Every structure is written in structure tokens, then in C-alpha cells.
Amino acid sequence: MTLARPRTLFQKVWDGHVVSPATADTPAVLFIDLHLIHEVTSPQAFAALRERGLSVRRPDRTVATMDHSTPTTPLAAGARAVILDPQAATQVRALEENCAAFGIPLYPLGHERQGIVHVISPELGLTRPGLTIVCGDSHTSTHGAFGALAFGIGTSEVGYVLATQCLLAWPPKTLAITVRGRLSRGVTAKDLVLAVIGRIGVGGATGHVIEYRGEAVRALSMEERMTVCNMSIEAGGRAGMVAPDETTIEYLAGRPFAPKGAEWDAAVARWQTLVTDEGASFDQEAVLDAADIEPMITWGTNPGASIPIRGTVPEPAGDASIARALAYMELVPGQQLLGRRVDVAFIGSCTNGRLSDLRAAASVFAGRHVADGVRALVVPGSQQVKKQAEAEGLDRVFREAGAEWREPGCSMCIAMNGDRLEPGRYAVSTSNRNFEGRQGPGGRTLLASPLTAAAAAVTGRVTDARELMR
Amino acid sequence: MDPFRVLIGRTVVLPMDDVDTDQIIPARFLKGTTRTGLGQGLFADRRYGADGTPRADFPRNRPDAAGATVLVTGRNFGCGSSREHAVWALMDQGFRAVIGPSFADIFRGNALKNGLLPIAIPAEAHARLAAAEDASVTVDLQAQEVALPDRTHVRFTVDPFARHCLLEGIDEMEFLLSQESAIAAYERTHEEPSGRGTSQGRT
Numbered sequence: 001m002t003l004a005r006p007r008t009l010f011q012k013v014w015d016g017h018v019v020s021p022a023t024a025d026t027p028a029v030l031f032i033d034l035h036l037i038h039e040v041t042s043p044q045a046f047a048a049l050r051e052r053g054l055s056v057r058r059p060d061r062t063v064a065t066m067d068h069s070t071p072t073t074p075l076a077a078g079a080r081a082v083i084l085d086p087q088a089a090t091q092v093r094a095l096e097e098n099c100a101a102f103g104i105p106l107y108p109l110g111h112e113r114q115g116i117v118h119v120i121s122p123e124l125g126l127t128r129p130g131l132t133i134v135c136g137d138s139h140t141s142t143h144g145a146f147g148a149l150a151f152g153i154g155t156s157e158v159g160y161v162l163a164t165q166c167l168l169a170w171p172p173k174t175l176a177i178t179v180r181g182r183l184s185r186g187v188t189a190k191d192l193v194l195a196v197i198g199r200i201g202v203g204g205a206t207g208h209v210i211e212y213r214g215e216a217v218r219a220l221s222m223e224e225r226m227t228v229c230n231m232s233i234e235a236g237g238r239a240g241m242v243a244p245d246e247t248t249i250e251y252l253a254g255r256p257f258a259p260k261g262a263e264w265d266a267a268v269a270r271w272q273t274l275v276t277d278e279g280a281s282f283d284q285e286a287v288l289d290a291a292d293i294e295p296m297i298t299w300g301t302n303p304g305a306s307i308p309i310r311g312t313v314p315e316p317a318g319d320a321s322i323a324r325a326l327a328y329m330e331l332v333p334g335q336q337l338l339g340r341r342v343d344v345a346f347i348g349s350c351t352n353g354r355l356s357d358l359r360a361a362a363s364v365f366a367g368r369h370v371a372d373g374v375r376a377l378v379v380p381g382s383q384q385v386k387k388q389a390e391a392e393g394l395d396r397v398f399r400e401a402g403a404e405w406r407e408p409g410c411s412m413c414i415a416m417n418g419d420r421l422e423p424g425r426y427a428v429s430t431s432n433r434n435f436e437g438r439q440g441p442g443g444r445t446l447l448a449s450p451l452t453a454a455a456a457a458v459t460g461r462v463t464d465a466r467e468l469m470r
Numbered sequence: 471m472d473p474f475r476v477l478i479g480r481t482v483v484l485p486m487d488d489v490d491t492d493q494i495i496p497a498r499f500l501k502g503t504t505r506t507g508l509g510q511g512l513f514a515d516r517r518y519g520a521d522g523t524p525r526a527d528f529p530r531n532r533p534d535a536a537g538a539t540v541l542v543t544g545r546n547f548g549c550g551s552s553r554e555h556a557v558w559a560l561m562d563q564g565f566r567a568v569i570g571p572s573f574a575d576i577f578r579g580n581a582l583k584n585g586l587l588p589i590a591i592p593a594e595a596h597a598r599l600a601a602a603e604d605a606s607v608t609v610d611l612q613a614q615e616v617a618l619p620d621r622t623h624v625r626f627t628v629d630p631f632a633r634h635c636l637l638e639g640i641d642e643m644e645f646l647l648s649q650e651s652a653i654a655a656y657e658r659t660h661e662e663p664s665g666r667g668t669s670q671g672r673t
Contacts, residue, residue: 019656020649025630029649031656041553043503052643057653069501087501094503138552138576154554154580155505156642164646166653170629202488203546206575236549238575302488302549321487414497423520435492435550437515 006277008174009243010209013149013274017132019166027168033131034061035161036117037104039095040068040416041136045159046098056102058165063126064099065107066092067116069416072379072406081109081407088417102162115382115408118142118350122226123384125255129244129271134161139350139432140239141232145225146252147244147274149209152233172238173283175208176276179216181290186466188360189224190352190430190449192216193231194296194306200286202304205237208284211276212242216290222251223356230351231432234303243275295464297337298434298447300325305434309452309464312336328436329444330424337446337462344427345376345403345457346439347450349413352430353381355388357450362394364454364468365401371460376403377419379411403457415440428456471585473639477566477609479539482529483600484513487544491577494548494556508555509562530563534604541568542600547588548577557584567609569616571596582632583642589616595624611636 007015019029035058037045042064049056056062069088071081083089092109099106107113113120118139121127127143133150134140136158143150157167177196197204210232212225220228225242232240242248249268252258259267294308305325307313315333316323326333347353347361358380370376378398380386386408389395395405412419413431415438421427423442430453434445446462455465499511517528524531530538541560547570548556557580560568567587581588587609591599599605599618608617611633616624628636635641 016660019652025634026645027629027631029646029652031653031660033661040500044505044554047504048643054647068497085501091501091503136552136554138550152552152576154552154557154576154583156554156580156583160643160646163643164649164653165657166646166649168631168642168646202549203572203574206546206572233550236546236574302490320485324486416497416500433490433492433550435490437496438492441496441515442520 006280008276008280008282009147009211009241009274010149010174011280013130013132013147014171016130017149022170027170029166030132030169032061032134032161032165032167034063034121034126034133035165036121036133036135036140037062037064037158038068038117038135038137039066039091041155042098042158043091043094044155045136045162046102048156048159049162054163056104056162059103061165062104062162063121064095064104065114065117065120066095066109068410068414070109070409071417072409072411072419074404074406085418112383112387115384116350116353116410118230119353119381119385122146122222123255123382125252125258128252128258128267129248129274134167138233139230141237142226142230142350144229144232144239144241145222146248147241147271149239149241151239173208175205175210175237176282176285177210177212178214178285178287179212179290180214180287181216182219183216183290183293186451186469187293187295188449188451189220189227191293191296192290193228194298194303194447195288195293197231197235197304198296198306199288200235202234202302203236205232205235208237210235210237210240211282212240213276217242218245221356222247223354226354227351231303234432244271295449295452295466297428297452297462298445299329299331299337301328301434301436303432303434303447306447307337309462310336310338338464340462341426341460342428342446342456342462343374343425344421345374345453346379346412346427346429346431347377347453348379348381348411349431350381350410351432352450353379353385355385357430358385358389358394361450361454362397364451364458364465365403366397368401368458370402370457374457374460376401376457377406377412378403379406380408382408401458412439414438421445428453428462471639471641474566474585474587474611474636476611477539477587479566479607479609480537481540481542481599481602481605481607482535482538483603484529484541484543485600488546488549489543490550491548491553491556492550495553495559500553500555505558507562508559512559512563537564538604539564539566540607540609541565543568543570545571547573548581549574552576554580554584557581557586561586569596569599582628582636585636587611587628587636589626591616591624591626595622
């Protein structure tokens, strides 16, 4: 008997989806198990299908929702959302029409399962270990938390997947990121991934699929693993993955689309094989010690520009991009961010808009009040997150603290729907990008965890949330 | 798609690393439903001041840069969002190639699918090109070579399949559609259950 060559988790998922292998001249044809679509990056893809007279090959493997350009304005009980922006309304209507025409299931505005695409798919149990998952959105990497191979694609590729359920791809390289030990109290998954990006840089994982490994990763909940995998793209990674384990299986059990009965048992047995074999090698490796990771906050205009919450903003030292970022952010090199006045706290997004994120934020808001002059937005990632949060009374905590409790959506993470940071203002945000103007033209974003964002909301300043924790 | 073989064009230099797709086209310009007209959003927050007037310090706003078809920029161009609108906006403004030390993965893929050639060249040659404003370059995709204004030639590589598609003016959809029998065979033998048919959560 010959022993099989040891393979990485990525390699196993990839191998299982190759329709035709790559040759010297042609990339591999890769089968896609799940295609998630939303209103912003799909209309041109449907138009391409119509131009060629093509249909959607597998509407049963396609799921749609609307999230990017939809309003998150709080609604009275039973009220229906109204989209005031005519362009956004047209885009949303186009999605409804396209889904109806091609037989694609849609969770529209007002549906109890609507929400940010990367929040609802795991909630529904659609995201599962070993699947290939794509979406016209770079944060599709989120789903890798389940040991799926999940990555963002452009609109041309959305069209290819609609038409053929396949993509063309050259095999990427692999990068192991091992986080040893355990995170300290008050240090979250968001801090972990900001530390990783800070270490390897915003282009550090370009061309690679990351596998997150090590004790600190194994100790994370599914929601925390999603936060980590979500930001893989911020290091340039094609995807980020965590091998499935008991935590994964426990999360999926009983989800609406999770397999049932004998199918569940067979699925679990299959999922348990989805680990990197002893002796398998990665193209690159990086190791971090969890004990060295502090609560992190970004000072610059890309997610790699982070410092520990008590650290100081770097000197440009001849680096034009640092000088540029400091000028945009109006920050002085060598100064601490701690104590700096902030105008907005934004808690939400596909990075940190899940129930555990809201619980963390609520633990800081409880018994406190949003500081004078600060606007605090809490935007649940989905209708289900909203419902669960309300069942626990978190909405009351936020409202009593003077924060806005809004409807689900991408909101001020991408500022397409009217939720916008004003020019020159500072926001501590739990989202994923601090690019110039990302949250609104001229706005300045400091990325951090829900704990840190909530602490900024109640103190009106950049604060080490650990000082507020009882 | 028109074939891409040889491009003779003038450059405009945006000397910055890590230009993200939010810079290339801010999200507020993504609310349309077509691929056309996106040029008005290209680098919108850099090209125009808060009052909407063109900013003199933005390279593309110089009169001699108006006809440039080649953008020369820093490393990791196109990082961030997967928005293909970034490519459509560049092409709508006349760009046909972007030259830099490196590109973000999704942007590179999107560019190649639309006939915008991302050309990664070594740092030394890039520095020479970035120092020369409004230079004339000749890009030969067949030979995978750029002729720089100082008459030196720099080699680059494009993945062989994308190069074939560009040279012939065909797109990847054609190739995927031609794989029909292999896809159908895969679906019969390998496919993981979607879990939808048996679910109580069916919409």
C-alpha cells in the first residue's frame, strides 16, 4: 500500500472540486458549491447572461440577499423599509427581477432572514466545511472559518458562475499563520487579525490562501473565526481557512440548511477529514504568540497600519505613504491615539456585526451613556442577529445608553446607503477598511474591536476598553 | 472584446503604493446597473476638491495627461474590494494598461477579463518609468515586453490563458461553456449535496 502524499486543508478542498485540472496553457476548471449574490455586483452579470441567451445553470446553488445599498434607518414595529435613493431602489428592484426571472431564492428587504450576505449564509447553515463558496464581494473570505474555500470574485466571474457553476483558476500558494498560546483578557479576534495584517502587511498574503492554525485559533468561537477569516483579504489573501472541529460541528447542528439525520452523520464524518495532514507543507509560514497581542487600533489608511491601543503613531522616517496617511488622518507622529477625541462609533459589518460582537459592545454600554457630541451606531449583521439581540435585551442596553439601534445591512462600513461619516470626522469602527473616504468622503476611520468601539462611544475618546471592564 | 496585441500609449504616473479600489472608484458610484459611464467616478476624491473643481495636484488633471492610456503606479495596486467597477472606470477614461511592481489578485483578474492589461515589472525598471512623466511606451503582449522611453525593453509575464484570450479577443465564458460535458460529469459523480432540497428552511 502506498501512503497518500500529505495534503493541506486547502489542497483537499481544491482537489475535491477540480472539474478539469490545470494544464500548462489553461487554468483548472473549479466547481462552485455555493454562489452568494447581492444587489451591487450582480446586475451587470445578469445582463451578460441575457446578451448571450444563457440561463442560470444551478439556481439551487445560488442564494441572493440585499445588504450594501439598503437603508438601516430604524423602523417602527411592522413598518416596511423605504429606499429613498432612486439609484439604490433601481438596483434593489433589478435584483428582485433577476432572481424572479432566473429562479434564484432571495432574502429581500423585510424578510426575516435578510442581512449582510456573509452573516446570513453561516446562520442558515448554507456555509459548511469543504464547500467552495464565491460571491461578488471581497469579504467572502469570511466563510473560510468553516473550512470552506471561499473567495471574492468580480462581476465577470459572477456571470461565469451563474452560467456554468464553475470558475477558471490557477492553484494559489498556501500560507500558514499559526497563533500560539491564548489571547489575554480583553483581547479579541479582531485584535488578533489586525495584529496578523500588521505583521505580514496589506499585500503579505497576495496570491496565497491562508490557513489559520494554533491554540489561539482553535480556542475561538465560530463567530470569532469568521472575524479573522473575514479580514484575510485585507492582507491580500485569496482566502482564509480554519479547519473544522467540534466548535464548527456544534455551530452547524440544527441550522436550517444543515444536513439532517443520516446525511448529517455522513457530513460530519467527511468534515472530520478536512484537516491539514501531518507533514504537509505550506509555501510560507508565519508564527505569532497570542500573549504578545494587545487590543489593536489603526492609525492610517490601510488595515495594516495598526498599533496596540496604548502605542504611538509611527514616524514617517522618509516613507511617503506613512506621511500621506498621517496628513489625511491629521495625526502627529509619535503621539498616542489613546485619549484622542472621536465623533462616531460604528458597531456592525460582516466583520463584527454578529451576536457575540453586540454582546461585547453591550457589556461596555451597560450602565453608561454615549459621550456628548458622539454618535454611536449599532447595526446588527442580519435580521436574525437583530431578533436574538432583542430577545436578550441588548437593544434596550444600546438605546438606554443613547446609541442608535438600526436595521441590518452594511451601513457605514461602505457608506453606500446614506449612513456616512462626515468629512474630517473620526470614527472608531468595527468594520474592515480604513481606506480614505471609505466611510464617507474625507472621513477618518480607526479600525478596532467592538469593545474598543463601545469604549470610545461612552468616553468620547480612544480608550483602552480593559479599563472599563469589571 | 477587441483583441489586445500592441499598445503604443502615453503614461500618467500615480506614484503611490497600495492604491485601493475605494480610491479608484468610491462606493457611492457603484449604485448603477450597467458597466458604462463609470469614468466619472474614477479617482473622484483625488481628482476633485470638495467643491467639485478639478485639483491641480492630481496627475491626471494636467492637460498633457488627458490622453494617457497607460497608468504607472505603485505596488499592490487595486487592493481591497472586488468591485469590477474599478476596471470599468479606468477603461471608460481611456486606460488600456496599468504598470506597477505588483497587483492585488482580484483586481488583476478583473482587469484581464476586460482587456485592461496589468503589467508587473521589476522595481528598478518601474522606478525609471515612474520618474518620466508623459512618457511614450510600447506594450507588446505577444512578446510580453514593454519598450520604455529610454529605449530599454522590460519583460513581463501574463498568465498564458489570459494572454491567449486577450490576443484573440475572446473571453473566459466561451472556454467555460465549452467544458459542459466535464461539468455535467462532475455534477453526476462528485457533487456535494446542496442541502437545500431536504431542508425545512427552503425559501
